[in-house]
Every structure is written in C-alpha cells, then in structure tokens.
Amino acid sequence: xxxxxxxxxxxxxxxxxxxxxxxxxxxxxxxxxxxxxxxxxxxxxxxxxxxxxxxxxxxxxxxxxxxxxxxxxxxxxxxxxxxxxxxxxxxxxxxxxxxxxxxxxxxxxxxxxxxxxxxxxxxxxxxxxxxxxxxxxxxxxxxxxxxxxxxxxxxxxxxxxxxxxxxxxxxxxxxxxxxxxxxxxxxxxxxxxxxxxxxxxxxxxxxxxx
Amino acid sequence: xxxxxxxxxxxxxxxxxxxxxxxxxxxxxxxxxxxxxxxxxxxxxxxxxxxxxxxxxxxxxxxxxxxxxxxxxxxxxxxxxxxxxxxxxxxxxxxxxxxxxxxxxxxxxxxxxxxxxxxxxxxxxxxxxxxxxxxxxxxxxxxxxxxxxxxxxxxxxxxxxxxxxxxxxxxxxxxxxxxxxxxxxxxxxxxxxxxxxxxxxxxxxxxxxxxxxxxxxxxxxxxxxxxxxxxxxxxxxxxxxxxxxxxxxxxxxxxxxxxxxxxxxxxxxxxxxxxxxxxxxxxxxxxxxxxxxxxxxxxxxxxxxxxxxxxxxxxxxxxxxxxxxxxxxxxxxxxxxxxxxxxxxxxxxxxxxxxxxxxxxxxxxxxxxxxxxxxxxxxxxxxxxxxxxxxxxxxxxxxxxxxxxxxxxxxxxxxxxxxxxxxxxxxxxxxxxxxxxxxxxxxxxxxxxxxxxxxxxxxxxxxxxxxxxxxxxxxxxxxxxxxxxxxxxxxxxxxxxxxxxxxxxxxxxxxxxxxxxxxxxxxxxxxxxxxxxxxxxxxxxxxxxxxxxxxxxxxxxxxxxx
Numbered sequence: 001x002x003x004x005x006x007x008x009x010x011x012x013x014x015x016x017x018x019x020x021x022x023x024x025x026x027x028x029x030x031x032x033x034x035x036x037x038x039x040x041x042x043x044x045x046x047x048x049x050x051x052x053x054x055x056x057x058x059x060x061x062x063x064x065x066x067x068x069x070x071x072x073x074x075x076x077x078x079x080x081x082x083x084x085x086x087x088x089x090x091x092x093x094x095x096x097x098x099x100x101x102x103x104x105x106x107x108x109x110x111x112x113x114x115x116x117x118x119x120x121x122x123x124x125x126x127x128x129x130x131x132x133x134x135x136x137x138x139x140x141x142x143x144x145x146x147x148x149x150x151x152x153x154x155x156x157x158x159x160x161x162x163x164x165x166x167x168x169x170x171x172x173x174x175x176x177x178x179x180x181x182x183x184x185x186x187x188x189x190x191x192x193x194x195x196x197x198x199x200x201x202x203x204x205x206x207x208x209x210x
Numbered sequence: 211x212x213x214x215x216x217x218x219x220x221x222x223x224x225x226x227x228x229x230x231x232x233x234x235x236x237x238x239x240x241x242x243x244x245x246x247x248x249x250x251x252x253x254x255x256x257x258x259x260x261x262x263x264x265x266x267x268x269x270x271x272x273x274x275x276x277x278x279x280x281x282x283x284x285x286x287x288x289x290x291x292x293x294x295x296x297x298x299x300x301x302x303x304x305x306x307x308x309x310x311x312x313x314x315x316x317x318x319x320x321x322x323x324x325x326x327x328x329x330x331x332x333x334x335x336x337x338x339x340x341x342x343x344x345x346x347x348x349x350x351x352x353x354x355x356x357x358x359x360x361x362x363x364x365x366x367x368x369x370x371x372x373x374x375x376x377x378x379x380x381x382x383x384x385x386x387x388x389x390x391x392x393x394x395x396x397x398x399x400x401x402x403x404x405x406x407x408x409x410x411x412x413x414x415x416x417x418x419x420x421x422x423x424x425x426x427x428x429x430x431x432x433x434x435x436x437x438x439x440x441x442x443x444x445x446x447x448x449x450x451x452x453x454x455x456x457x458x459x460x461x462x463x464x465x466x467x468x469x470x471x472x473x474x475x476x477x478x479x480x481x482x483x484x485x486x487x488x489x490x491x492x493x494x495x496x497x498x499x500x501x502x503x504x505x506x507x508x509x510x511x512x513x514x515x516x517x518x519x520x521x522x523x524x525x526x527x528x529x530x531x532x533x534x535x536x537x538x539x540x541x542x543x544x545x546x547x548x549x550x551x552x553x554x555x556x557x558x559x560x561x562x563x564x565x566x567x568x569x570x571x572x573x574x575x576x577x578x579x580x581x582x583x584x585x586x587x588x589x590x591x592x593x594x595x596x597x598x599x600x601x602x603x604x605x606x607x608x609x610x611x612x613x614x615x616x617x618x619x620x621x622x623x624x625x626x627x628x629x630x631x632x633x634x635x636x637x638x639x640x641x642x643x644x645x646x647x648x649x650x651x652x653x654x655x656x657x658x659x660x661x662x663x664x665x666x667x668x669x670x671x672x673x674x675x676x677x678x679x680x681x682x683x684x685x686x687x688x689x690x691x692x693x694x695x696x697x698x699x700x701x702x703x704x705x706x707x708x709x710x711x712x713x714x715x716x717x718x719x720x721x722x723x724x725x726x727x728x729x730x731x732x733x734x735x736x737x738x739x740x741x742x743x744x745x746x747x748x749x750x751x752x753x754x755x756x757x758x759x760x761x762x763x764x765x766x767x768x769x770x771x772x
Binding site for chain 1: 351685
C-alpha cells in the first residue's frame with residue numbers, strides 16, 4: 001500500500017515512543033525514518049528492525065560514551081538514534097579524523113543524521129562500514145553496498161562526493177510486516193477506551209441531531 | 211495615501227499576546243485564510259463549474275465541483291448519503307455522515323470517482339491517494355435543513371430568523387489534510403502559489419462544500435415539491451455559511467507546530483504594529499474603519515452561544531462595543547498615530563475580546579500594509595528542527611526563561627497545576643483530555659505541557675556550567691531533548707509558545723481551538739463544552755457566480771440594514 005510521508009513520520013514517532021524513547025528522540029526517529037523513505041530506502045524495515053531489537057532496553061545502555069577516540073555503548077550495542085543525535089549535536093566538532101562508532105545497530109539510520117551534520121558544516125559527510133557506506137550533502141544520498149543489521153565499526157568523516165544519488169520519493173510502500181510492527185508499538189501509546197473517557201474526554205456528546 | 215513620517219511601533223510582547231485567555235479572544239482579520247483565498251480567486255479570476263450532479267430524489271449520489279485557477283484545477287468530489295438519525299454524531303468516533311468529500315488535485319476521471327466512492331464515504335476507514343489533497347465530512351443541521359427544504363418545496367422562502375439562528379445548513383466535523391488517510395503531503399503542494407499560504411486547500415474544499423450544500427437543499431426541495439418548488443433567494447443563501455464542529459484535535463496542533471503557529475501570530479502582530487505606526491490616517495481610512503466597526507456590530511448581534519463561558523464573554527464584548535462606538539464617535543481617527551492611540555485606549559477600557567476586535571478592525575483600511583504578510587504565514591523552515599549542540603548552556607537557559615520564566619516557580623506536583631493529561635484514545639485515535647489523578651491515563655500522556663517540561667529542563671540545567679555546550683547536557687538528559695528543540699526554535703519563533711499552563715485544572719482547551727479557528731477566518735464561536743466548539747465559516751461570502759474583486763474581501767462583515 002502507498003503511504004504519505006507524513007503517515008510514515010507520524011507512525012514512526014508513535015512507534016519509537018511506544019518502544020520507550022523519550023519524546024525528543026522519538027521526534028528524531030520520525031524525521032530520520034521519513035528522510036530514509038524519501039531517499040528510496042526501506043525506512044520502516046530499518047526502524048522496525050531497530051525497535052524490535054532494543055525494545056525495553058534502557059536507553060542509557062544504548063547511548064554512546066563520547067569521551068574516548070571511539071564511541072561505545074555501555075551495554076555493548078549502540079542505538080543509531082541516540083548516536084545519530086549525539087553526532088548531529090557535535091557537528092561543529094567533526095574534524096578530518098572523524099568520529100568512530102563501535103557496534104552500531106541499523107547503521108542506515110545514521111544517514112539522516114549525517115545529512116543534518118552536512119547541513120551544519122556546509123560539506124558532505126561520509127559514513128563507512130564493512131561492506132558499504134554512504135555520502136550525503138544534506139539533501140542527496142549516495143549509498144554503496146548494503147547497510148547491515150549490526151556494523152562492528154562505523155566511521156563518520158567530513159567530505160566525500162555524491163556519485164549516483166538515490167531517487168527522491170514522495171510516497172512510501174513499507175513492507176507489511178515492518179508496518180505492522182511499527183503500528184503494534186505505536187498502539188502502546190494509545191489509552192485503552194473506557195466508557196468514562198468516551199463520554200468525558202472529548203468534551204462532546206455522541207449525538208449531533210440538532 | 212498617508213505621507214506623514216511614521217514612528218515605528220514595536221510588535222506586542224509575546225508574554226501579552228500568547229496568554230490563553232487572549233488567544234481565546236482572537237477574531238478573524240485581513241490575514242484569515244478564508245479571506246486570503248477569496249481575494250486570490252477573485253484577483254486571478256478563477257472559474258467554477260459543476261460537471262457532475264448525480265443525486266437522486268432521496269438525496270443519495272455524488273457531485274463534482276471544479277475550481278479552475280491560472281495554472282491548475284481543483285475539484286471537490288461530494289458524496290451525499292441517507293443517514294439514519296441515530297448515526298449522526300460530530301465525534302471523531304462516528305462512522306457515517308450526511309455527506310463526505312475529498313478535494314481532488316485536478317479534474318477526476320470516472321475511474322477516479324469509482325475509486326473514491328469506495329473510500330471517501332468511509333473516511334478514516336478508507337484510503338485515498340496522492341491525487342487527493344483533503345478528506346472531510348459534514349452533517350446537516352437537522353432543524354434548519356428540514357425548515358429550508360419544507361419552505362422551498364412549498365414555494366416559500368425560508369424564515370430569515372430561522373436561518374440566522376443556526377447560520378448554516380451543514381457543519382463539517384473534520385477536514386483532514388496533509389497526508390492523512392493517504393492523501394498528498396503538504397510538501398507536495400506547498401510550492402504552488404495558490405497553496406503557499408497555510409490551509410488554502412482545506413479552505414477551498416469548504417468554500418466548494420458550501421456551494422454543494424446550497425445546490426443539494428434546492429435539489430431536495432424540488433424532489434419534494436415538484437414544480438411548485440422554488441430556489442433559495444440568493445440574498446438568503448449568502449447569509450448561510452458552513453458550520454464546523456471542532457474538538458480537541460486542534461489544540462495539540464498549535465502546540466506541535468510552534469514555528470507555523472508563530473508565523474500566523476507574528477504576521478498579525480506585524481500587521482498591527484505597521485498600522486499602529488501610521489502617523490496620520492486619511493479620511494477614507496478613518497471612514498472605512500468606522501464602517502467596518504458598524505458592520506461588526508451587526509455580526510455581533512447575530513453571535514449566539516448557549517455556553518456560560520462564551521455568554522459572559524459576549525456580554526463583555528457587547529458592552530465593549532458600546533464603549534468603543536462612543537469613543538470612536540468622539541475622535542476623528544486622523545492624527546497623532548490614531549490607531550496606536552486607539553489600541554492604547556482599548557487596553558485600559560475593553561475586555562480582551564474587545565481589544566482583539568479592535569486589533570483586527572484597524573487592519574481593514576490598510577490592504578497595502580497588511581495583505582502581503584500572508585506570504586510569511588507558512589512554515590518554510592524545516593531546518594528549525596535541527597538542534598544546535600554547540601550552543602552554550604547559558605544561552606539555552608536564557609531562551610527557556612524568555613518563554614517560561616513564569617513557570618519555574620509553579621509547584622508542578624500540586625494537583626491543580628497538573629490535573630489534566632492529554633492523551634490519544636485507542637478508539638479511532640480520538641484526542642482526549644483526562645483527569646490525571648482520577649483516570650489511568652498518565653502513562654499515555656502526550657507532550658503537550660511545554661511549560662511543565664521547560665521548568666523541569668531548567669531545573670536539570672541548574673547544576674551545569676553555563677559555558678558547556680548543549681550537546682553534553684543532551685547526552686546525559688535525552689528526556690529534555692524535545693524541550694531544548696522548542697527553546698531553540700523560539701529564537702525565530704517568539705510567538706510559538708503559549709504562556710500558560712496547558713494541563714492546569716482550569717485550562718480551557720476551547721481557547722486553543724479558537725486561536726486556530728480565528729486564523730482560518732471563523733466567526734460566531736459557540737463552545738459546546740470547555741473542549742468543543744461550533745463555528746461558522748463563509749457566512750456572507752459570495753458564491754462563485756458572485757465572486758469578484760468587489761465582493762471578495764469584506765463579506766465577513768454583514769451589511770448594515772438600511
């Protein structure tokens with residue numbers, strides 16, 4: 001089925017919230033998913049894969065310790081949303097040496113954050129992992145190889161050239177399983193319907209016959 | 211033209227403008243989305259047609275109304291239904307309606323209509339495509355509909371007093387746009403000149419819906435009365451707008467789109483500041499203001515509400531109107547910054563309803579100063595989402611304080627300060643507001659209490675050195691990320707934050723609904739509860755065959771009876 005990118009974004013935000021992310025990171029997850037979908041990637045599958053893997057794990061265990069030469073998570077596996085947001089927040093610190101991230105789940109989800117960095121530094125940003133990588137100038141994306149479910153090491157460096165950019169899409173066709181996973185997680189954010197809530201919560205009666 | 215040198219009056223302080231009671235007292239103005247649309251359609255000489263009207267004697271079928279602009283056409287595809295009374299509800303949780311609509315991007319083929327007929331009547335349970343821009347539905351005002359059909363069927367015109375009592379034959383109960391239910395995203399149409407201003411597609415859809423409703427009521431009268439039936443007197447038809455029944459869903463919208471909402475408020479505040487800066491008004495401008503004041507008195511006379519809150523505000527506004535009329539009669543509004551003087555006088559003499567009415571009315575004589583600001587009302591800045599992690603924490607603190615210093619000392623654990631929680635029900639995802647301490651809803655709370663969250667972030671920041679970058683704070687405190695984003699957005703959106711507590715025991719969500727609806731151009735706000743409001747749109751507006759540069763703008767103010 002064809003979905004609007006606003007539907008993708010809204011569902012991604014609720015799903016990330018349902019999986020336990022604070023609202024601010026859920027917003028980043030939503031924008032990131034939309035960005036990937038607009039760049040012709042299977043965005044919902046990436047987010048669904050991540051959320052299934054980290055569901056109910058403490059965010060502190062998935063977040064980077066940025067003090068060393070290589071960013072690592074205390075729990076062993078880095079969340080690409082927490083790491084991506086931290087990268088974008090440190091765009092001004094990106095030197096030619098780059099950032100190195102260890103054990104990144106779903107590194108494809110770092111690409112939208114690389115775009116945010118590129119927009120801030122006015123130069124393209126390159127991501128590299130074993131078997132592939134990506135370059136973005138903030139708008140276009142050049143993807144080479146494939147993005148794994150888990151990358152042992154991701155290097156983030158300034159520079160790079162866009163060779164063949166991915167097509168830009170205004171709609172998305174998520175795989176039904178991934179879409180169902182996101183909706184199942186999103187459902188956790190909806191309050192169960194009670195008769196009291198039905199009658200009082202919206203502030204209107206049920207009949208409109210006047 | 212005014213030629214005297216102008217003293218520049220500043221825009222009003224967000225701390226004044228963004229209080230809920232004032233937002234809940236806003237009135238339509240030259241920058242309302244409906245008036246922007248009708249002005250454009252008249253200026254560009256849009257043409258209108260009704261290529262299909264396939265409705266049977268029982269009132270069931272479909273019709274198509276096409277609006278042709280300079281570059282593109284848009285078509286309202288309307289489906290009319292025979293709705294049993296027990297199914298008529300204006301709630302999101304309704305499943306059937308008297309009429310359902312979609313705004314099609316272009317002119318639909320028969321295949322398009324066949325596809326839409328399987329989906330649009332289902333509303334949320336159906337799917338549309340990127341060829342559709344909005345999806346909406348409407349129910350009849352049962353009493354007025356029956357009266358008008360019966361009168362016309364028997365060869366009589368309906369009673370004007372009955373029409374004025376309700377104001378419309380149908381009221382919409384939701385107008386979905388921007389990608390909802392599979393429709394085209396806002397981004398897909400935002401670059402088109404006629405769609406650059408917010409909500410122009412939705413306003414066009416409602417404009418065409420009003421034409422359909424007039425045609426449908428005449429059709430039903432003919433079906434009932436046969437050759438003895440008559441059409442509506444055009445003057446009576448013009449009095450009727452389209453109603454709208456709006457619930458809580460709009461309140462989160464203005465909190466969730468701080469840059470967009472800022473742009474609406476800032477455009478109006480800039481317009482007010484420009485007009486206040488006029489040193490000397492021309493006699494024509496002064497006369498035009500006085501005329502619009504008299505006409506808005508007529509409109510006020512037609513404004514009814516059964517809700518005690520609005521009744522009290524209307525009583526204040528009627529008193530304001532008397533005081534204002536006397537004051538205006540004693541001043542020529544020509545010299546010494548007449549509009550600034552009037553605004554200053556109003557601050558001391560009128561209620562907030564009256565003050566905001568004055569603020570809207572002084573814009574009327576100055577299209578050249580005001581109307582161009584319409585192009586600043588869209589949110590064309592997606593980069594505002596990006597957090598500047600290099601910002602020093604001292605600067606972040608100052609930004610939070612600018613919007614929310616008043617919230618720092620509030621006891622946020624006191625029940626009266628956090629009595630409510632906004633949530634989404636699993637029942638058709640209806641937005642609702644509940645009692646935090648009485649209902650099991652807190653864990654489902656939506657982030658719609660920015661003041662509470664700002665106070666919490668500010669407290670967490672207290673122990674951080676001011677020179678450290680925001681990035682460090684956010685890594686340690688990801689739970690404050692959404693608040694930091696909002697605070698940074700406020701640099702370019704000073705009117706993006708509500709300066710009041712949106713979860714207090716005394717919050718009135720209707721204030722938030724009214725603010726949004728006033729920018730649409732709605733009038734005659736009639737709250738049905740503290741979180742639900744009925745309004746009227748396009749009452750007095752010219753129908754397509756009457757639309758011209760002369761009729762396109764002032765229609766919102768009824769003519770003063772001779």
